Amino acid sequence: MFKINLHLIEYAINTILRSKTKNIFITTIITLLVFLLSSIFLISNSIKYELNQTVDSLPQIIVQNLKGGKSYDIKTKVANEILEIAGVADAIPRVWGYYYFQKAGVNFSLIGIDQYEMKYKNSLTKVAQSFNLEGESMVVGTGVQKTLQNNYYDKYFNFIKPDGGFKKIDIGGVFDGDTQLESNDVIVMSNDNLREILDMRSSRATDIVVKVNNPEEIPMIASKIKAKYPNMRVVTNEDLKISYANIFDYKSGIFLALSLIALFTFFIIIYDKASGLSSEEKKEIGILKSIGWKTDDVLKEKFIEGSIISLFAYMAGIILSFVFVYIFQAPGIRLIFEGFSVLKTTFELPFVFDMQTLSLIFFITVPIYIAATIVPSWRTATLDADEVIR
């Protein structure tokens, strides 16, 4: 039966404690590396998770008009033409855009809905804190409300129209705080009001959202639309899903580059360990061999040594990163993901447990360090003991 050799573990611990400073340094570096890598993966996993919760509520197909690479208004009659394609259940022209509130230096996303649609009334009740879309009113995200209040707009807001005039719209409701990540900068109002603010004729729309009867036909219908309107961009919900899966890849890359210092130090440690033992360490192995330790015993001891340091550092790094990301909400690192944004959300990163991420980080730290500890010892332990102790 396999019995754990506690004496061997004790010896390994003593060996580690003999070079206390060096080993504390190594453990700290590995902990730091695990902490940084794990934090960044946790943040990006949380954001991806957040996105994936709502991706199925998004439009199946979005059709946009492009002119010279810039998106342009689309004629609403295109919606009727798209409706004629077999398999299309609905094609709705959509009005949305951005509004730059210069005084606060903040960008709002404006979305138009048809205020008389029952389904919107019902949905809005569920997600807005108060609700009064009668007359010229809008429902705003919490970030918008705060910004407006800071600029003395408590009950209404004056939008500056493209012709220089003003459009006053009352604040009819505020979106629930739980939807902050999605709604923070959003203003929802009627299509008519929005058209006025964006100076868009009723025969035009920002884009067209298409619903299909059979979701499996989405790619086929998308290609039909593309064939019919080759200048237009057609985005399907699958495209969005793939886009979400790749989200923050380049930002993660930036951060990983910052982690380069820790990575670099880690690999220098590995190189230093793997390139050979000091004469003291070699002599010690020679002594152990000469008093009856087998090569296996020596390697077992080195394995235990490497495992203790790397496993301890790994666990400490993981625990610290969970605390940092989910309890302290990743101060500092978050800024990299948020990017430059005047209108900040106070969103909480949702907890996501991803075994794959933790395993990946485990495999790039622990076995490499253990191998770097064992390999040079193996080289020495397989020599004649006599040669080593002379």
Next chain:
Amino acid sequence: MIKKTKILFLSFSILIIALILQLGYLFNTKSLTNTQIQKKQDFVSISQMPDLAISTTASYIRNRSLSDTFLIYKDDPTLREYFPSTFTYSQGIK
């Protein structure tokens, strides 16, 4: 004789327990509840807009999936476009 080994096992046990307790706590308090998820889904079915409001200043990041083709060039005119179109990855519409 094996005092330090016992301390080591104790330390690792504490770490493992700390990790498990931490995960349990986070799962119970920081996960998205079904109500929250439902609210988000309801909101998105109204707004029909993709992407999160994390970064709102640059429009090509706010609704990155729907932004103009060349907006990324705003950052630096020498930047080469390295995403196909904008930030959506086409499934291959022919």
Next chain:
Amino acid sequence: MIELKNITKIYEANKHNKVTALDNINLKFNEGELIVLKGSSGSGKSTILSLIAALSKPTSGEVIVDDKRISKLPDNFASLYRREHIGFIFQKYNLIPTLSVKENILLPLIPNNPDENECDFKLKTVLDKFNISHKKDSIVKNLSGGEQQRVAISRALINDPKIIIADEPTANLDEKLSLDFCDILKNLKTQNKTIIVATHDPIFFDLEFVDKIIEIKNGTII
């Protein structure tokens, strides 16, 4: 019984720099004998000890201990053989200086994974025998030469080996401590251990309990 048959050992520093440590020597030792290998530095006596302890392999010839050919043993078996049958007292003691007396002495036992009681019993036996109980928690590098030697002897004997090998044991000791060491040898001989001592210290040549004195010069027996 220990037998060396036609043993030749050549150390090759490089192709042009060969040193013949032993040249076709033949030796036989019986169980329970105390043998002294006499010779100056570089005569080859340490090499003989290494070969008997399976610390190195001969270039040609065979080393047979209790009818087993140990010169061709694979590495792990050679280590096991040393652990079970050999107690080696090195010239420079080869203790681990940063470990305590207790930890050094118990080193040979560790791979066997003994239980606590067995460890404590064996440790107490050797500590009392060689009078270093009072220093058991001291770090070895802080001990005197004589004390270190007693630790080295304790370590060599912790597994109760049949064969005890000592390489220049009195090289770093004064006269009194050297005589103390001779007493220890006398005591061990009464336990029917086979003892081989390599030395050029004349103190050993007049001891009445020595069974054989073999003189080695330039790798051959005189």
